[in-house]
Amino acid sequence: MSDNRTLFKSLSNLYEEPSIELRRGPWTLEEDNLLIHYISCNGEGRWNSLAKCAGLKRTGKSCRLRWLNYLKPDIKRGDLTPQEQLLILELHSKWGNRWSKIAECLPGRTDNEIKNYWRTRVQKQARQLKVDSNSYKFVEAIRRFWMPRLLEKMEQNSSLMFSPSIDNQNSTTPSTNRPPLTSPCLKSSNRVNTSDLHREKSSTNLNWDSLDSVGNLMLSENAENLGIPEQICDNIAYDHSVQNDCHNVDITSYEMSAFGSEDTSMSEFRVSEFDLFSEDLTCTSWNTDELWEFRKSDQGFGV
DNA sequence: AACAGGACCAACCGCTGTAAT
DNA sequence: GATTACAGCGGTTGGTCCTGT
Numbered sequence: 001m002s003d004n005r006t007l008f009k010s011l012s013n014l015y016e017e018p019s020i021e022l023r024r025g026p027w028t029l030e031e032d033n034l035l036i037h038y039i040s041c042n043g044e045g046r047w048n049s050l051a052k053c054a055g056l057k058r059t060g061k062s063c064r065l066r067w068l069n070y071l072k073p074d075i076k077r078g079d080l081t082p083q084e085q086l087l088i089l090e091l092h093s094k095w096g097n098r099w100s101k102i103a104e105c106l107p108g109r110t111d112n113e114i115k116n117y118w119r120t121r122v123q124k125q126a127r128q129l130k131v132d133s134n135s136y137k138f139v140e141a142i143r144r145f146w147m148p149r150l151l152e153k154m155e156q157n158s159s160l161m162f163s164p165s166i167d168n169q170n171s172t173t174p175s176t177n178r179p180p181l182t183s184p185c186l187k188s189s190n191r192v193n194t195s196d197l198h199r200e201k202s203s204t205n206l207n208w209d210s211l212d213s214v215g216n217l218m219l220s221e222n223a224e225n226l227g228i229p230e231q232i233c234d235n236i237a238y239d240h241s242v243q244n245d246c247h248n249v250d251i252t253s254y255e256m257s258a259f260g261s262e263d264t265s266m267s268e269f270r271v272s273e274f275d276l277f278s279e280d281l282t283c284t285s286w287n288t289d290e291l292w293e294f295r296k297s298d299q300g301f302g303v
Numbered sequence: 304a305a306c307a308g309g310a311c312c313a314a315c316c317g318c319t320g321t322a323a324t
Numbered sequence: 325g326a327t328t329a330c331a332g333c334g335g336t337t338g339g340t341c342c343t344g345t
Contacts, residue, residue, distance in 0.1 A: 061331085064331075065313085066313090068332095069313075097335090099333075
């Protein structure tokens with residue numbers, strides 16, 4: 001039925017009179033400006049008519065994608081933080097390729113970005129391990145090796161959070177080949193120490209569930225709808241610092257207990273015995289030889 | 304310096320769900 | 325209820341950059 005519908009659409013497209021030539025491919029600065037200006041004046045939505053009214057020779061679909069994935073002001077740029085990577089790994093193990101749903105839990109990140117991350121980084125690891133990225137073995141490998149290392153990285157980061165020199169350098173690294181960004185929200189996030197967050201939370205009586213007055217995700221509030229395990233939310237704190245009109249959300253605490261793993265001895269797998277990763281965890285890479293040894297022994301996967 | 308292969312990521316495509324008519 | 329238009333999702337592609345030889 002749907003095939004027929006698609007076929008009909010395709011056929012009818014053949015007989016459409018050639019109206020304006022629609023542009024495809026990379027967006028120009030001029031097009032971006034047109035789109036930004038139009039949306040700032042008229043709001044988003046009704047993408048097909050928006051494209052026409054804005055004077056863009058693009059499909060509505062293309063405009064929507066450009067806006068949502070690139071131009072929208074609250075989009076967060078730069079490398080995914082270890083916290084975000086951890087969240088992606090966990091949520092993917094829970095929801096699979098529900099990219100938009102996963103993206104809802106990562107404020108400022110787009111489904112496209114998360115999908116790209118998964119395909120380029122995570123699936124690469126699966127390929128190196130010669131396992132299916134959806135297999136139980138791979139999920140276990142992630143839980144036992146990748147996640148603990150990300151947690152370590154996060155701990156390291158949190159100990160450096162109040163070091164101004166590092167904070168300025170370390171936060172979201174500008175991605176290559178991106179044009180200069182104009183949004184105030186694209187500045188690097190300002191991280192704070194978890195314990196300070198909790199201290200502030202208790203001392204200020206802040207309702208953390210309603211911190212979204214600036215339009216950022218309220219994870220704990222949405223948790224039920226999203227199906228996020230409660231304990232995950234309990235272990236995630238946000239930095240809602242406001243600086244120079246820039247509202248940041250930063251997950252600053254994410255404890256392993258939140259993963260619902262019955263694994264009581266995660267620490268056993270921490271680094272020293274099976275140091276399977278390169279130093280730089282933002283571009284994590286398995287030491288395949290070692291992992292192969294481990295894989296052959298089959299101990300680590302509990303299979 | 305030149306080239307090849309890989310990695311990254313923006314953009315496109317096909318499909319489905321849904322609201323409007 | 326049928327049809328149409330649109331929004332949104334996930335998969336895929338292709339151009340550009342990076343890295344190793």
